[in-house]
Amino acid sequence: MRQPVDLAKSYRLLNHGPTVLVTSAHAGASNVMAAAWSMPLDFDPPKVTVVIDRTTYTRALVEASGEFALNIPSRKLAQATVDVGSRSGREGDKFAQYGLATFQGSQIAAPLIEDCVGWLECRVIPERHNQDRYDLFIGEVVAAWADPAIFRDGRWVPDADVGSIHYIAGGAFFETGKGFHVETD
C-alpha cells in the first residue's frame, strides 16, 4: 500500500536516519544499491543528499539519467539490503536475483521497490565538484510516497511497527525503536 506524501513533509521519511535502497534507471537498464549515508538537506523545495561511490553501476545510471529514488526498506528487506550492497548490478539484474518486486513512480524512470515503507523520487541537482570529489549527490525530492499503515498525514503512525532499519556494518542493523515525545515550547 502507498499514498502520496506532501512534499513539505517528505523530509520526515528520512529525518530519523534510516538506511535506504537507491534505485536508478537509464536507457532500459536499472539497478539498486544500499546506502546508509543519506540525509535530508532542505525543506522547501525538499532536497536530500546521498553518497554514491564512483565505482558503482548505480553511479553511472544516476549520472546518465539525472534521477534516483530513495526507497526506505522494512526489516523484511534487511537481508536484501545487505545482499544488494555486496554485489554490482554489472554482474546481473539484482532485482531478479533477490526477488525485489518494483512499481513505477510518478516523476522519474527509476523503479520503486515493493515492501518498503516510504519512497522519495529525486532529480539530481548537478554539483560536479561534490560528485567528483566526495561522491556526494544532491537531489530535489519531486514526489514522495509512504505506506499509510506506517506513515500518513505527514507523520509516522504512533505505535506502528515502523520497521525501517539502520545499518551499522558487517550485516548488523538496529531496528527503529519505540517512539517517544518530549516537551516543546
Added chain:
Amino acid sequence: MRQPVDLAKSYRLLNHGPTVLVTSAHAGASNVMAAAWSMPLDFDPPKVTVVIDRTTYTRALVEASGEFALNIPSRKLAQATVDVGSRSGREGDKFAQYGLATFQGSQIAAPLIEDCVGWLECRVIPERHNQDRYDLFIGEVVAAWADPAIFRDGRWVPDADVGSIHYIAGGAFFETGKGFHVETD
C-alpha cells in the same frame, strides 16, 4: 566514561542515523545546537556532513573557528536536544541554561557534552559553495570518543541499551531499537 575510537571505525557512530548535538567555540564563546541532518561522508580519512543553518549562532562560530563537534546524545538528553534546538545561543548560554556539563576534547576547542554516547571532533573542510548555497558543511573527523559501555573495540556493544535518539519533528523521536544481524557473503 569515554575511550578513544579508532578513526577508521568512527563512521559507525553515525552510520545508523542518530540525531546529534553540534558544539562549537570561537574566541571564548561556545554554543550547542541540535541537528538531525548529518551523515558519514567517507571512511579514510573519515569525513562527515552536517547542515548548519545560516541564521544560527553555531554557524558563526563554526565559520570563524573552522571546527565543530558532533555529540551523540543519549535518551537522557532528549529534552535538552529539543530545548537547545529551539533557542539561539545569541540569547544566552545554553550549556548553563539547560544544565549541560562539558569536557575538553583532544583536537579542537569546541566543548564536548557529558552524558552523550559518542563524540566526533571535526575540522571543517572549507567548501564555500556548499556552505553558502546549501548550509552544508563537510568536516574531517580528527578525533572520536565513545562510552565503552555502549561502543567499544569499534563496535556497538551487543544488547547494550544504545540509547541514541532519532528525531522526527515536533518533539517526537524514535529510540534506537534492538540490534539484529543478517547473513553476509
